[in-house]
Amino acid sequence: MRTVPVVQEILKANDQIAAENRERFDRAGVRVVNVMASPGAGKTSLILETARRLDEIRTGVIEGDVAGTVDAERIAARGLPVVQINTGGGCHLDAAMVRSALPELPLEVLDLLLIENVGNLICPASYKLGADLNLVVGSVPEGDDKPFKYPGMFACADVVVLNKNDLADIFEFRHAEYERGIRMVNREAPIFRVSCRTGEGLEAWVAWLRERLAAGAAAGAAG
Amino acid sequence: MRTVPVVQEILKANDQIAAENRERFDRAGVRVVNVMASPGAGKTSLILETARRLDEIRTGVIEGDVAGTVDAERIAARGLPVVQINTGGGCHLDAAMVRSALPELPLEVLDLLLIENVGNLICPASYKLGADLNLVVGSVPEGDDKPFKYPGMFACADVVVLNKNDLADIFEFRHAEYERGIRMVNREAPIFRVSCRTGEGLEAWVAWLRERLAAGAAAGAAG
Numbered sequence: 084m085r086t087v088p089v090v091q092e093i094l095k096a097n098d099q100i101a102a103e104n105r106e107r108f109d110r111a112g113v114r115v116v117n118v119m120a121s122p123g124a125g126k127t128s129l130i131l132e133t134a135r136r137l138d139e140i141r142t143g144v145i146e147g148d149v150a151g152t153v154d155a156e157r158i159a160a161r162g163l164p165v166v167q168i169n170t171g172g173g174c175h176l177d178a179a180m181v182r183s184a185l186p187e188l189p190l191e192v193l194d195l196l197l198i199e200n201v202g203n204l205i206c207p208a209s210y211k212l213g214a215d216l217n218l219v220v221g222s223v224p225e226g227d228d229k230p231f232k233y234p235g236m237f238a239c240a241d242v243v244v245l246n247k248n249d250l251a252d253i254f255e256f257r258h259a260e261y262e263r264g265i266r267m268v269n270r271e272a273p274i275f276r277v278s279c280r281t282g283e284g285l286e287a288w289v290a291w292l293r294e295r296l297a298a299g300a301a302a303g304a305a306g
Numbered sequence: 307m308r309t310v311p312v313v314q315e316i317l318k319a320n321d322q323i324a325a326e327n328r329e330r331f332d333r334a335g336v337r338v339v340n341v342m343a344s345p346g347a348g349k350t351s352l353i354l355e356t357a358r359r360l361d362e363i364r365t366g367v368i369e370g371d372v373a374g375t376v377d378a379e380r381i382a383a384r385g386l387p388v389v390q391i392n393t394g395g396g397c398h399l400d401a402a403m404v405r406s407a408l409p410e411l412p413l414e415v416l417d418l419l420l421i422e423n424v425g426n427l428i429c430p431a432s433y434k435l436g437a438d439l440n441l442v443v444g445s446v447p448e449g450d451d452k453p454f455k456y457p458g459m460f461a462c463a464d465v466v467v468l469n470k471n472d473l474a475d476i477f478e479f480r481h482a483e484y485e486r487g488i489r490m491v492n493r494e495a496p497i498f499r500v501s502c503r504t505g506e507g508l509e510a511w512v513a514w515l516r517e518r519l520a521a522g523a524a525a526g527a528a529g
Contacts, residue, residue: 121345122427122456123448149428151454172458174397174428202455203426204345205372205397224447224470225346231374232425233345235395247447250476 097210100178104185104213111190113143114296115198117212119236120220121229122202125246127154128279129220130197134163136289137195140296143188145198147176154199164188175206178213195296204233215299219272221245227257230264238268242275242295244288249278320433323401327408327436334413336366337522338421339515340435342459343443344452345425348469350377351502352443353420357386359512360418363519366411368421370399377422387411398429401436418519427456438522442495444468450480453487461491465498465518467511472501 108115120126127146134142143164146155155167166184168176181198188196198214200207219240221229224247230237237243243265251258262274273291277284331338343349350369357365366387369378378390389407391399404421411419421437423430442463444452447470453460460466466488474481485497496514500507 121425121448122452123344123445148455150457151451153451153454172428172432174426201428202344203397203428205395205424205426206429209395222346222447224445224473225344228374228376229345231376232371234373250447250473253473253476 094209097178100182101211101213104178104182105215107185107190108196108213108215111193113190113193113196114216114299115196115212115214116216116218116292117198117200117207117214118218118220119200119204119207119240120202121204121222121225124202124220124222124225125279126199126202126220127157129244129246129277130199131158131161132279132282132285133289133292134161134197136285137293140194140293141192142195142197143190143193145176145181145184145188145196147180147199147201149173149201164193170201174201174203175210176200176212177210181212204229204236208235208239216241216295219243221261223247223250223254223256226254227261228264230261230268234264234268237265237272240265240269240272242272242291244275244277246277246279248276249281249283251276317432320401323405324434324436327401327405328438330408330413331419331436331438334416336413336416336419337439337519338419338435338437339439339441340421340423340430340437341441341443342423342427342430342463343425344427344445344448347425347443347445347448348502349422349425349443350380352467352469352500353422354381354384355502355505355508356512356515357384357420359508360516363417363516364415365418365420366413366416368399368404368407368411368419370403370422370424372396372424387416393424397424397426398433399423399435400433404435427452427459431459431462439464439518442466444484446470446473446477446479449477450484451487453484453491457491460488460495463488463492463495465495465514467498467500469500469502471499472504472506474499 144158146167152167155165158165166187275288367381369390375390381388389410498511
């Protein structure tokens with residue numbers, strides 16, 4: 084009976100810091116996407132492919148990992164501003180971790196910040212970071228049953244991008260079943276099928292994101 | 307500063323219940339494997355393929371999921387005794403959840419209990435369940451960098467089974483890099499390459515497990 088109140092306090096404190104992060108992002112005119120997925124779904128690949136296609140939009144990245152800098156190195160190699168957060172065993176990013184990374188980023192010259200969360204389909208859904216958009220990256224090899232098993236993650240998604248779709252036949256992936264699972268907890272999030280390996284579907288996803296960023300920037304200017 | 311002591315208390319309480327589970331398993335003569343992996347690595351498929359090959363060994367299953375009974379239904383369809391635990395948002399099984407499932411299983415007639423943990427490469431590593439063996443199931447589509455990013459999980463493994471190995475070429479999976487990552491945190495765990503789809507490598511894995519179970523049963527009888 085003791086742990087639940089403590090967890091709730093943590094979440095409440097986290098929400099407060101997330102709101103402060105959000106204000107800071109709004110002042111700097113930066114739109115922020117929280118990128119969540121299982122380990123190995125292709126978050127880093129999608130970030131790189133997205134940033135490359137959004138070349139008129141100045142993009143920075145925060146990389147969250149339990150350990151290591153493998154992904155941050157891939158991103159730095161492409162010339163994007165990037166900060167690595169190592170959670171040291173923690174299974175999600177929280178708003179304070181993101182706040183601590185901000186001094187290392189040139190927020191004033193960025194239009195977009197992509198935050199790659201720790202690979203985990205559960206806990207990251209509970210911790211707001213101050214983002215405008217929650218992006219859940221699915222992956223065909225994981226199987227079409229994931230929305231049924233991890234409903235919290237799919238419920239919090241503003242958009243789902245299903246990666247490795249070029250392998251749908253090999254994995255006998257049932258798109259209708261996957262989308263039925265998502266719709267059980269989320270009526271609205273658009274679902275894009277892409278392959279970062281072949282490029283399939285990326286243009287449609289990036290076009291949607293570009294439109295959302297423009298609408299968000301307008302809303303930010305209005306509010 | 308407040309949360310860490312609480313977490314430590316939880317882990318300590320968990321260890322105590324895990325030890326009680328272990329005693330209960332030993333008295334019943336049941337060997338227990340804690341099966342951990344990312345979402346979609348193929349835990350359920352490996353459990354089914356393993357149980358089928360161990361046909362002289364009476365096997366039961368505990369299925370852990372955030373939500374749903376998809377996997378438990380697959381296992382029940384094969385005629386194995388199975389209990390589903392839904393964590394309702396929790397990102398790992400703990401020893402008390404396993405204890406609560408035991409009255410639903412015919413422990414006295416089982417030789418082996420396979421516990422499928424929640425799909426997560428982080429938190430399950432911290433919660434003992436009372437198992438004899440920690441099995442980490444890797445998966446080729448996740449990429450060969452996973453041991454570097456999730457060292458805690460690979461450090462706690464007694465054995466690693468890399469599934470979907472038939473797709474190693476498509477994913478340009480570097481086995482040497484994967485095994486180098488594991489060896490950075492774990493000098494001893496054997497690593498098996500298998501495919502539950504093609505059957506590749508399963509005999510070697512099952513032969514090893516059969517030997518370990520026999521050795522464990524002998525140790526149990528001696529101790």
